[in-house]
Amino acid sequence: MRLSAFKSHRGMAFPLAPVTLFTGASGSGKSSALQAYEALALLGAGARLTRAFPDPLGCVPDGTAPDAQGRRGFRIGCTADGPYGPVRLDVAVQAEPQLRIVGERLTDGEGRTLLTTALRDPGRRTVHAEWHTAGAARVTRAPLPDDRLGTALLPLRVAGKTEGQRHVLAAAEQLVVALRSVFPCDPQPQHMRAPVAPGDGRLRRGCANLAEVLHRTRTGCPRRHARLALAARAGCAGPVVELDAERLPDGTVRAVLGAATRRTPLERLGEGELRYLALALVLLTGPGVLAVDQAAEVPGVMQTLTVLADGFDRGLDGRQARALTALAAGICAEGHLRLVGTVGETGAGAARGHEGVSVVHLRP
Structure with a gap:
């Protein structure tokens, strides 16, 4: 992921x-890194800019002065490796006076430009695009x-004849x-305590709806539920x-922890315990249980889901943080799940010594 010019980040690659x-430290740009990733995921899924960037002016780097036409913006990008080698995407977004993409470039691992767009006429809500053809005409313009x-529109515009x-394509x-398979997760304990329909x-x-999902995994995914327990x-x-999860007389579902001599409803648990359970559930269940848009054209065994967890260690003590990080390291090592999160000192300390876990220290 590249944050060339985004909020507090300039010329950064992660x-x-x-x-x-x-x-x-606070203000170092931890959360904004995850926001950029989620925005790229939304754009990759075909979302409009207004959904990916609800506060575009807040994405403009601090101290950026408008040009002679009053324009300011930001730049982000990423590189995705795979069967066709590294594919690089760079996007320039104008935040004012109008929110729009003013430049986009898609390149392959050999540095060949596959798609480029540029704003030619500010009065029109279109950009001039050129993509590689390698036929009688070297490029197609539209x-x-x-x-x-x-890039997300190319499968609808490129015939695939040459x-x-x-x-x-x-x-x-x-x-x-x-980019598409991303699940942003931010457990809110204050909303997790009540029984749910x-x-x-x-x-x-x-x-x-943690209790409802636990009821589903209890009956439909016994092996995963056993790992969660x-x-x-x-x-x-x-x-x-x-x-466990139990149905109440009014039809709602309540989750409970079973011990040797008692059963404790989840509403009695502390905030750290609830966040821990929710994040453990996310790590152990995967796309079939999470509200995420899967790439239907890719076989399930080949898909990778990225979980975004802002405040991964929020509310956790050292023991919980170590256990959750160890669980994440083990699950993500299998290759079908990736976790990108933000942590404080507790989470950073809990990550030490885990293979496959990278801690990125940002400075304000």
Whole structure:
């Protein structure tokens, strides 16, 4: 991930390990790094700029002065490696006077430009696009909308008749698939305590429907649920024997921890215990249980899901942070899940010694 000019970041590039944890003082840009990743994921899925950047002026680097036309903006990008080698994407976004993509470049591992866009006429809501053809005409030129990522639109615009076109399609699809499968997770304990009505059984971003999802995994994913119950023993107080979910007379579902002599409803747990359970559930269940848009054109065994966890160690004590980091390292080592999160001193210390875990120290 590259943050060429985004909020407090200038000229920064961050290689992503199976588990990447950003740490640093307040104001060092930990959360903004995750925000940039989520924005790229949304653009890769075809979302409009207004959804990817709800506060575009807040993304402009501090101290950036407008040019003679009153324009200011920011630049981000990424490189996705895969069967077609490293594919690089760079995007320049104008935040004012109008939110729009003013430049985009897609290049392959040999440095060949596969797609480039540029704003030619500020009065039109389009950009001039050129993509590699390698046929009788070396490039194809056409207008593209200025509020969407051109790379995500290429599968709809490129016929794939020439070798060059097929190369462009393969590179674009590799990058889009790498970006699309992202699950931002920010458990909110204050919303996780009350019993919930049954729904589709897919865990939402704030994990308010934790009890409902535990009921689903209890009956439909017994092996994963058993691993979750084992993880609960490492992160919850007392001798946890079982993690269960029960239906109440009014039809709602309540989650409980089972011990040798008592059952404790989850609403009685501390905030750290609830966040620990929610994050452990995310790590152990995967796309089928999480509310995430999967790339349907890619076989499940080949998909990789990225979990974004801002405040991965928030509310956790040292024991919980170590147990959760060890769980993340083990799960992500299998290759189907990647975790990108932010942590404080507790989480940074808990990450020491875990293979596949990279801690990125940011400075204000």
